[in-house]
Amino acid sequence: MSCCAPGTEGAAEVARLAHALPSSEELLLASRSVGEGLRQSELSVPGVHCGACITAVEGALKALPAVVRARVNLSTRRVSVVWMEDMDGLRTDPQAFAAAIRATGYDTHLFSLTTEGDDALRNQLIRAVAVAGFAATNIMLLSVSVWSGAEAATRDLFHWISAFIAGPTLIYAGRFFYQSAWNALRHGRTNMDVPIALAITLSYTVSLWETLHSAEHVWFDATVSLLFFLLIGRALDHIMRDRARSAITGLARLSPRGAMVVRPDGTRDYRPVEEIAVGEHLSISAGERIPVDCRVLSGASDVDRSIVNGESDPLAAGPGTQLEAGAMNLTGSLLVEAVATARNSFLSEVIGLMEAAEGGRARYRRIADRAAQIYSPVVHFLALVSFLGWGFYDGDWKHAMLVAIAVLIITCPCALGLAVPVVQVVAAGRLFAGGVMVKDGSAMERLAEIDTAVFDKTGTLTLGKPRLVDREAVNRSHLALAAALAAHSRHPLSMALAAANAGPMPVIETVGEIAGGGLEAATSQGMLRLGSRAFACGKAVVGEEAHGLSEVVLWRDGVVLETFRFEDALRTGAAEAITALKRERIEMAILSGDRAPAVSRVAGMLGIGHWRAALSPREKTEEVAERTAAGRRVLMVGDGINDAPALAAAHVSIAPATAADVGRQAADFVFLHESLEAIPFAFETARRADRLIRQNFALAVGYNVIAVPVAILGHATPLIAAIAMSTSSIIVVLNSLRLRGELPAFATRATDEARLTTPVVQAA
């Protein structure tokens, strides 16, 4: 069990895991109270795959004093942690759990797809499947002996036993269909469940009547096995059902609870964000989120707006700068004046856009529903025609009734009911193995239809983290010196510099941070400065922005020692993913909120012709809507808050697991591994699933074309009905299983990355 060897990962592995942990506030809000001062959090750990992983993750968590219980679920790749809210009067910081898991070498994300309510219905359905399965097998065994020629008395006995088993089963396991059929009829509609409910009720009633009169043929076996197969389909369908989206509530979570209001007389007061009025002065310290849209009055800082507008470089904020709610204040404290109330702030605008956008997708109707709409009236019509036809033809209305029931049973959409859910469950399993979570079944159908893909830049095509360019070309000692300075700052470029330095670095104790400029320190070797060229050299330099790279200058006593250039590194597999999508003739575009040079650089590197920069969330949504209006089916891939309305507006959407909570909630798919190759993988799987669904429909309809005339002509005995029904269902299931098969290389690689002791095999 040494396959994992946690903690032995090399530098590359650490770099791979370098992206941000879920924030404490998100973690706290996603956890739920389980009573007695305990809370429970669910974290997704996509890397776990064996016993040693379980021990490592659980061990690391249990070592924390606040953790009461920690349990890894290997099937869902999640860990649930139960922890104490307060420890000796101190509030627990849930980020420590994520950090502890990260420290063992496993990546972790927050995953708050709550499924508690769903589980009750799912368990009811599984229980019903079990009961129906029990009844079906026993009745079928009795039927087989009847078919092989039991004498009259035994036959009657067997029929009675079957009736006693089938009756309660119909009520217990059939209630889902009765309820749904009743709901449809009450509202004057008809759905797939109406012929099902009719068929099972009529066939049971007639069989009971026949049993009372010691007849030769009864339909109990067909009734119950019909129920059994349909319930399997229903249970699988439920698992793939659309989950309620809570994207909008997720958004509201990101805005801070309150803010420090500074009164004109200088007193300070912490007030909830809703009570902040326009014109009030607020104090925002480093590390806090901006509570409402505001303008800076005094102070200087760097503000990370990446989550708001996708801009990769922090904005240097000084007096007069406008800031949006939700942005993160990084380096210095600010005194600001509110220019909008919480209700009119940036986040609320996004919420409004999303509400408008989400209505659009609700119009999509699933393949199964569309099929049912055609199928169900046809079935009713056929049954009615055969009933009347036989009734008037030979005047024997009981026989006419039996034929009508046979038609209903034979045409009953067993195979049709299984055709979609089985494929979707198999496809979702394949996607999960490749690190892609599917939020609902219809998303897969929609993904198969796309012809346009629109990407966000920061955090999606790129990692959203700066990386030092040409590390080899930089003087070692200069890098070490810069890293020593940078270690004192939380500015993203500083953190990238500190991370880039592999060797030892000198110790510099007192470092001053000039917000919006850089760092400064007086050492025995002289005066050191690290920061923008304008700050370090004391003069403005033109043309700095033109190359799309950010740069930092190391300066000592008037001499520029070194210029460090940073790029926002491309996500692994980005180039491969774009190439694969191009091969499928998907039209692609980049919609970014970032500055034009940075976007054009990424577009050039990936060979994407269409790109637009400096877009607001509204403009992104409009771009998507425009393409939709032109008849295109758009896939949106994005991660920020600014992408959320576009994610909701697109035909189908994908977000990385590192996305803002809102982005994850708004998207239909979430990919857990870092590689962007997950997107062509998901697309290819969806395409294949779509093809299989159509094949399954063809099989089911083809079977009906053969079986229905037999039934209408009155030749369908219970034996024929039972055999025909079962074989068509089994063929459909077997056909669906063809979707399983080899996972692509990137998914295998992602799993193998954790087990360094075994060589990485099969990169086919």
Add this chain to the structure above:
Amino acid sequence: MNTLIFLIPIALFLGGLGLAAFLWSLKSGQYDDVEGAAWRVLDDGEDKPGR
């Protein structure tokens, strides 16, 4: 015919036993983490299923 009198109840009883066992295992959460259970067998620590 005579043998059927006791054979059928036995068959139904055994089938019912299997059904009851399945419903019980479902209720006690034995299918929550099928893959993990296979590895936990090898773990020397506490092995009670929990939440």
